[in-house]
Each structure stands twice: as structure tokens, then as C-alpha cells.
Amino acid sequence: xxEDTTKLNTSKLGTRQYWDDLYSLERKNFKTNSEDTGExxxxxxxAELRMVDFLTENIGQYSIAEDASMIDLGTGNGHLLFxxxxxxxxxxxxxxxxxxxxxxxxxxxxxxxxxxxxxQFAQADxxxxxxxxxxxxxxxxxxxxxxxxxxxLKTKDGSQSIVQIYSTVIEKILKPQGVFLITxxxxxxxxxxxxxETNKLKVWEKITYPSFEFGGVKGTTICSIAFVKEN
Numbered sequence: 001x002x003e004d005t006t007k008l009n010t011s012k013l014g015t016r017q018y019w020d021d022l023y024s025l026e027r028k029n030f031k032t033n034s035e036d037t038g039e040x041x042x043x044x045x046x047a048e049l050r051m052v053d054f055l056t057e058n059i060g061q062y063s064i065a066e067d068a069s070m071i072d073l074g075t076g077n078g079h080l081l082f083x084x085x086x087x088x089x090x091x092x093x094x095x096x097x098x099x100x101x102x103x104x105x106x107x108x109x110x111x112x113x114x115x116x117x118x119x120q121f122a123q124a125d126x127x128x129x130x131x132x133x134x135x136x137x138x139x140x141x142x143x144x145x146x147x148x149x150x151x152x153l154k155t156k157d158g159s160q161s162i163v164q165i166y167s168t169v170i171e172k173i174l175k176p177q178g179v180f181l182i183t184x185x186x187x188x189x190x191x192x193x194x195x196x197e198t199n200k201l202k203v204w205e206k207i208t209y210p211s212f213e214f215g216g217v218k219g220t221t222i223c224s225i226a227f228v229k230e231n
Contacts, residue, residue: 014150016099019076023101026077030108037109038077042143045222047183048080050207051142052087054181054226062204062228063137063178067091071136071173073126074098074144078106081119081140094133096124126169127155127162135175141182145195149186167196176231179204183224192225204228 012018026038040048058064068091072081075095085093097103106121124131145166153162170180180201184192193203207224 011150014147014152019099020101023099023105027101027105027108030105034112038105040079042183042185042222045209047142047222047224048083051181051183051224052083054207056087063175068137070138070140071096071133072140074141074147075106075121076102078109078119078121080142082113082115085115085119093119095119095121096126098123098125133173135173137175137178139170139174139178139180143183143185145182146184146186163195167198167201171198171200171229174229176229178229180227181224183222185222189223189225192223196227200230201227202230
């Protein structure tokens with residue numbers, strides 16, 4: 001039997017306490033220096049810029065439009081949504097995170113940059129049946145599935161890992177013809193496709209990153225894939 005490479009070892013990066021502690025510290029730094037809005041994840045790979053460019057270059061494709069509704073899963077400091085808003089995406093935006101300190105931090109930044117009325121942030125357990133945020137044109141994930149996979153958490157009945165049911169969350173909140181854009185540093189393109197693709201969610205496009213070659217095998221340290229929800 002082949003090893004399931006989508007299973008990762010657990011890590012403190014998969015715990016709520018880790019992220020609450022991190023964003024508590026970043027909030028303190030922000031209060032001292034309002035220009036310090038925290039870390040931009042995957043900045044070394046220009047992942048956020050590439051995600052923004054991808055959406056900008058594909059306006060008019062599927063549900064991508066300047067006024068498209070967006071939700072950012074595991075929003076952290078909200079940096080991705082602020083960047084999209086800076087690049088003329090002006091539709092309803094919602095950032096959700098299960099870490100309370102993350103949401104407080106993102107709200108403080110939104111207030112500072114006068115986006116509190118434009119971009120909303122909320123604490124949420126996206127795996128809860130009670131969480132019903134509605135449906136969106138675009139769903140975003142920048143490293144969130146990576147953190148989820150490191151938690152080692154399972155469904156209530158213990159039959160599946162929450163990674164295995166992640167695609168059902170996306171299906172629930174994504175409109176038909178909507179786009180799910182995800183970036184990961186822990187999973188390969190093949191592994192992401194295995195986790196996300198369903199009868200309704202299909203791979204549409206992939207973002208190209210610089211590749212390396214080791215031992216005759218080519219690869220990248222990060223990948224981004226756009227999925228589309230079929231009708």
C-alpha cells in the first residue's frame with residue numbers, strides 16, 4: 001500500500017494557542033509602531049502578489065470580477081484582503097480565523113487604514129455545522145490548509161481528519177462557477193488536487209513559481225492552484 005503523503009506530522013503551528021500567542025505579540029508591536037502590521041506569509045516567494053496578479057489578470061473569467069464577493073479562510077492579519085482591496089477589488093470582503101487575537105489584530109489594522117467599513121473580520125470555526133456565512137464568488141486560502149493539516153484534528157466521530165473534509169467546507173461557501181484559490185508550502189500540486197478536487201470542484205489553473213532540480217527531479221517549494229465549482 002502506498003503511503004498517504006497528504007498526512008503531515010502534528011506541530012504547534014496547528015494549534016490555536018500558537019496563533020493566539022503570535023497575534024497577541026503582533027498586536028503589541030502594532031500598538032508601539034502602527035506601521036508594523038505583522039508578517040506577510042510566503043513573502044519570500046511573492047505568493048501573495050502572485051495570487052493578486054492571478055485574480056487581476058483573470059477578471060471576467062468565471063466569477064472573478066472587481067466587485068466579486070470574497071472570503072479569506074485563516075485570514076491572520078488580513079494582509080491578503082487589504083492587498084486585493086488596494087488593487088481595485090471592491091466587492092464585499094470577509095476574513096475569518098479561529099484565533100481570536102488574529103481577528104482583533106486585523107480589525108485594528110482595518111481601522112487604522114480606514115477599511116473597517118469595507119473589509120469585515122470575524123472569528124469562526126469553519127468546520128462547525130453552525131457556521132453558515134453564505135456563499136462567495138471567490139474563496140481564498142494562503143497557508144491555512146497547511147496549518148490545519150498540522151493540527152492532527154479529526155471529525156467529531158473520529159472517522160476522518162479535518163483535512164479530508166476541507167473540500168466540503170469549500171463547496172458549502174463557494175458559489176457555482178466560483179473560484180477557490182489556494183497556496184500551500186506543505187503540499188505538492190498533486191497532493192492539493194487529491195485533497196480538494198471533488199465531483200464539483202475541479203482544477204482550473206495553476207500559478208507558476210520558480211522551480212529547482214535535485215537528483216534529477218524538478219519541483220518547487222510552494223504551489224498555488226485555482227479550482228472552479230461546477231454547477
